[in-house]
Amino acid sequence: MSRTASGLRAWVLQRLTAIYLGLFTLYLLVLMLAGGHDDWQHWRELFAQPLMSVATLLYVLALLLHAWIGVRDVLIDYVRPLALRISLLTLVGFGLVACGLWAAQALLLARLH
């Protein structure tokens, strides 16, 4: 990897995560529309299943990566002052990691209950 941020890797990751996000979102939509999961108890049981739990964790990870690359692209395009860019990137980074941890915690609690 060169001293600059990656170009090809970010681009490929953005596309691969997009495929997974698209497919899993579609799956979730179908689940919701199919019914049978319309109360908290059912949702908890659904996300407590090991396969579903891992698939959802992957989904969150893909979402965070996808969002990070997208926001990074926007900031690289529009925010020229270095200090401001680094501050914003840091802020977004922390925010995304916090979202990820929160989601992981929720999934873990669903399994523990």
Next chain:
Amino acid sequence: MQFLVSRYNPESDEAPHLQSFEIETWRGMMLRDALLEIKRQDESFAFRHSCGEGVCGSDAVNVNGSNRLACITAVADLKAPVTVRPLPGRPIVRDLVVDMSQFYAQYRAVTPWLVRKDPMPEQEIRQSPAERARLDGLYECILCGCCSTACPSFWWNPDKFHGPQALLTAWRFLADSRDQATEERLDALEGPYRLFRCHTIMNCVEVCPKGLNPTRAIGHIKQLMLGHAI
């Protein structure tokens, strides 16, 4: 027919402004003819032009919001009043004349010539018709600058992003069977700026007066890069 033409004299004006001209049009009149007519009315008016046949690429201007070559744009096809501005995003030298230095610098940055590592043969380097056909739609670029100056990514980062014109040229040499610097060319395009600022907005495809497709060329480069990376 009314023409609103952008005027700017760096010695006396603070900012560019539009000046109205009334031009008598004739059948088959091109925008370049109208600009020449305006110059006859006001000889202080400045714009670039040369061949008048869409070959030299000198008279690219922004007409009613899109970049075109004045010499191959029929006045009859334009909606009045016709607003003519310099190519967007470039420093204005005077009236419609812009400074294209960064555009040419990006062109030079992609090594726009064949690189051979083998000793040069006595005769020409031969290509099959199929190999030659891969260069169609790439070699025709006349460097008018319509595409790169229509590209938002180039507006924001003209110093770091190569822009559609230079990237089309980069692919023109990557696609050439006679070139032997594929790895070096791909390495030179890595990083978040030079190639990957392209967000497939496709303004370049829309404005190219030669009907070329820089976005497709950029896609080919990304594919080739991926193939060489894994």
